Amino acid sequence: MLRYPYFCRIHKNFLSCWLESGIFNLGVWPKKIHATAERYNECEAQEETDQTGVEELHRSQDRDSEVMTKLHIPVMVDEVIRCLAPQKGQVFLDMTFGSGGHTRAILQKEPDITLYALDRDPTAHAIAEQLSELYPKQIRAILGQFSQAEALLMKAGVQPGTLDGVLLDLGCSSMQLDTPERGFSLRKDGPLDMRMDGDRYPDMPTAADVVNALDQQALASILRTYGEEKHAKKIASAIVQARSLYPITRTQQLASIVAGAFPPSALYARKDLLQRSTHIATKTFQAFRIFVNNELNELYTGLETAQKFLRPGGHLVALSFHSLEDRIIKRFLLGISMTERFNLSARQKVIQKSQLDSDQENKKHVSIGKASLTWKLMHKKVLTPEDKDVQDNPRGRSAKLRAAIKL
Ligand SMILES: C[S@@+](CC[C@H](N)C(=O)[O-])C[C@H]1O[C@@H](n2cnc3c(N)ncnc32)[C@H](O)[C@@H]1O
Secondary structure (H helix, E strand, O other), rough: HHHHHHHHHHHHHHHHHHHHHOOOOOOHHHHHHOOHHOOOOOOOHHHHHHHHHHHHHHHHHHHHOOOOOOHHHHHHHHHHHHHHOOOOOEEEOOOOOOOEEEHHHHHHHHHOOOOEEOOOOOOHHHHHHHHHHOOOOEEEEEEOOOHHHHHHHHHHHOOOOOEEEEEEOOOOOHHHHHHHOOOOOOOOOOEEOOOOOOOOOOOOOOOHHHHOOHHHHHHHHHHHHHOOOOHHHHHHHHHHHHHHHOOOOEHHEEEHHHHHOOOOHHOOOOOOOOOOOOOOHHHHHHHHHHHHHOHHHHHHOOOOOOOHHHEEEEEEEEEEHHHHHHHHHHHHHOOOOOOOOOOOHHHHHHHHHHHHHHHHHHHHHHHHHHOOOOOOOHHHHHHHHHHHHHHHHHHOOOOEEEEEEEE
16 A cells, blocks of 8 residues: 555654744744645545545435434534624634524624635534534535635635625534544544544544554654644653554544553543543644644644735634644744744844744745734733633633734
8 A cells, every 4th residue: 555655754744843943933834744735635526526425425424414413512602702792794614614603693683694605524514514504604615624625715716805704613523523434532432533524534644553554653752743642752752652553544443542651540540621531642642643634734724814815994703722733823823933932032033033034935824924914813812711601611612713804
């Protein structure tokens, strides 16, 4: 199979450039890896012929979608509506439709709107299509990733600078997390997949591909960077040792391998924001999911697209669920370069800035930072869920909401 060599080449390139330049060198990253654009283009071509398969899939999913819509409780929905402030005749883009909880709330607040409902996940898209049948004048379902959104919006007839509001509600939906076959869950056993749109891009690497193919140092880097995992080396070593005996293909297998690297007392010693015990492998799963779906790079591209398509005075609302995402959103809105390290002293910042200025390669990122100074923040501080919301929907406990008006 071509899959492993292809994957190793691409990911090794990516990792070496990323280790040198830092995670936020998001301009370099896409060139090296997930702008596996050629790969995507091949997939696009294939997709045309796959349409019948997708339709089949949608038909079978239709039966379940009503149930599924109940499974994802939208997070901070009142705050989202308040920030988007939908009004008659306005046009919105929900970039993360999921099971449509936020979209429905927007429609409920103001039914006389047009809303483009984007999601990369065909299951979510099937639900969006269903909703668009119920609301043919209001909802336009779009299947695709943030990085494809610009082209898809243009194709749908949306002009840059015309949207009144854009919503990003990042991460996974409960539908994804709670379906063991998708391989996101460490509690329910399933194939170690974690791809949000694996059905559309069957050749894209799964979490199992990553775990079985990358060397120990690369695995540790992924765990440290995307999982902010303190014990990255130890876990990477346990993975490499285990896979020398047998390939790692199941979620529970990975969870057990991680658990096996720690004494039993450490397994549930970590606490979440609600002071509930979390499994020691939680961060490992987060790291591989972010990596497999190229989530941070997608986020940055999504923000750029939102900026491009919002009209001056249009509202952007972004909900994130871990510090890596929130940092990217914050920097984007404040116009801080993504290449700047986040914990620099004032003196270090000056030195870094002059280094960046003199580096032709990085000129683009600096100008991206400057160009982003086009936002007025709606709140001085990031918004977090009320205690009551967290009780009702514990999955939203780590949510951070940032909202801004395009100037
Ligand atoms: C947290 S859920 C959104 C839930 C939704 N707001 C609701 O109320 O039902 C995030 C959704 O965003 C989608 N998503 C994540 N990254 C994406 C990307 N790069 N491009 C398009 N969709 C993405 C996922 O497939 C998932 O369905």
